[in-house]
Amino acid sequence: MQQNIYLLGAPGAGKGTQAELLAKKLGIPQLSTGEMLRSARLEGSELGKRVAAIMDAGKLVSDDVVIALVEQRLCRPDHQNGVILDGFPRTIPQAEALDALFARAGRSALKVIAIDVPADEIRRRLSGRRWCTTCKKTYHITDNPPPDGPSCEGIGTCRLEVRSDDKPEAVEKRLQTYEEQTSPLLAYYRGKGAFYSVNGTGKISDIFSAVMSCLSA
Numbered sequence: 001m002q003q004n005i006y007l008l009g010a011p012g013a014g015k016g017t018q019a020e021l022l023a024k025k026l027g028i029p030q031l032s033t034g035e036m037l038r039s040a041r042l043e044g045s046e047l048g049k050r051v052a053a054i055m056d057a058g059k060l061v062s063d064d065v066v067i068a069l070v071e072q073r074l075c076r077p078d079h080q081n082g083v084i085l086d087g088f089p090r091t092i093p094q095a096e097a098l099d100a101l102f103a104r105a106g107r108s109a110l111k112v113i114a115i116d117v118p119a120d121e122i123r124r125r126l127s128g129r130r131w132c133t134t135c136k137k138t139y140h141i142t143d144n145p146p147p148d149g150p151s152c153e154g155i156g157t158c159r160l161e162v163r164s165d166d167k168p169e170a171v172e173k174r175l176q177t178y179e180e181q182t183s184p185l186l187a188y189y190r191g192k193g194a195f196y197s198v199n200g201t202g203k204i205s206d207i208f209s210a211v212m213s214c215l216s217a
C-alpha cells in the first residue's frame, strides 16, 4: 500500500532527522524541498542563484517554484510506493496544490504528523546544527554528533558547515515566517482526518518511536 507521510513542524523541530529515520525504516524516499533548494545552490544553478537571498533572509521561496519541484519529484518511479514530505507544504496554497496533485495522480491520503518543540529549544538546536555539504546529513554538535572517523558516504570525513540560514537573525525571521505562513496548516490538516501530534522534545529514538506509533494507529 502506498504510504504518504507529511512531517509538519517549525524550523529545527527535527523533521529532517525523523524523515531520514522513517525513510530507512519504511524504504520510501524523503522529499525535502529545503534539501532540493540547498542542492540547487551548491550546484550554482539558475534556481539556486534565484533562491539564495530569500533563504538566507529566512523567508519562503515562492509557492510556484516549490510546487513545481515537488510535482516533478512525485512523478518519479521510485516515489510510487509512497513519500515522506519534509518541509513541504509550508503555506495553505502549497497544501491545496498538493491536494490537487494527489487527486490527479490517485495517490493515497496523507498521514500528517505534527512535531511540537518550544521556540527556545529550537533556538538551541539551530545554533548547534551542522550539515555536511557532501552527503547532506544533518548533525548537532552535542546532541547528535557525527560518527568518529570515516562517515561521509562511507568513504571519508564529513565536511560540516553551519547553514547560512541558521544565523540568529535568520532563525528569528524563520520562526516568525513559520507562525505566520505555516502554522495555519495545523488547522487545515486537523480538519481533514489522519492528523497526529507528537512531543518533539527528548531523545531522537523516543520521538521516532512516537512517530512510528502514529503510523500504526
Ligand code: ADP
Residues within 6 Å of the ligand: 009, 010, 011, 012, 013, 014, 015, 016, 017, 018, 125, 126, 128, 129, 130, 138, 139, 140, 141, 143, 144, 200, 201, 202, 203, 204, 207
Ligand atoms: P528540521 O528539519 O525540522 O529543521 P532537523 O532535523 O534538522 O530539523 O533538526 C534540527 C537540529 O536539531 C539538528 O542539529 C538535529 O541534529 C538536532 N535534533 C533533531 N532532533 C533532536 C532531538 N530530539 N534532540 C536534540 N537535538 C535534535
Ligand code: ADP
Residues within 6 Å of the ligand: 010, 011, 012, 015, 033, 034, 035, 037, 054, 055, 056, 058, 059, 060, 061, 062, 063, 066, 086, 087, 088, 089, 090, 094, 165, 174
Ligand atoms: P528548516 O526545516 O530548518 O526550516 P528547510 O531545509 O526545510 O529548513 O528549508 C530551508 C529554507 O528553504 C526555508 O527557510 C525556505 O527559505 C526554503 N524552503 C524550503 N521548503 C520550502 C517551501 N515548501 N516553501 C517555501 N520555501 C521553502
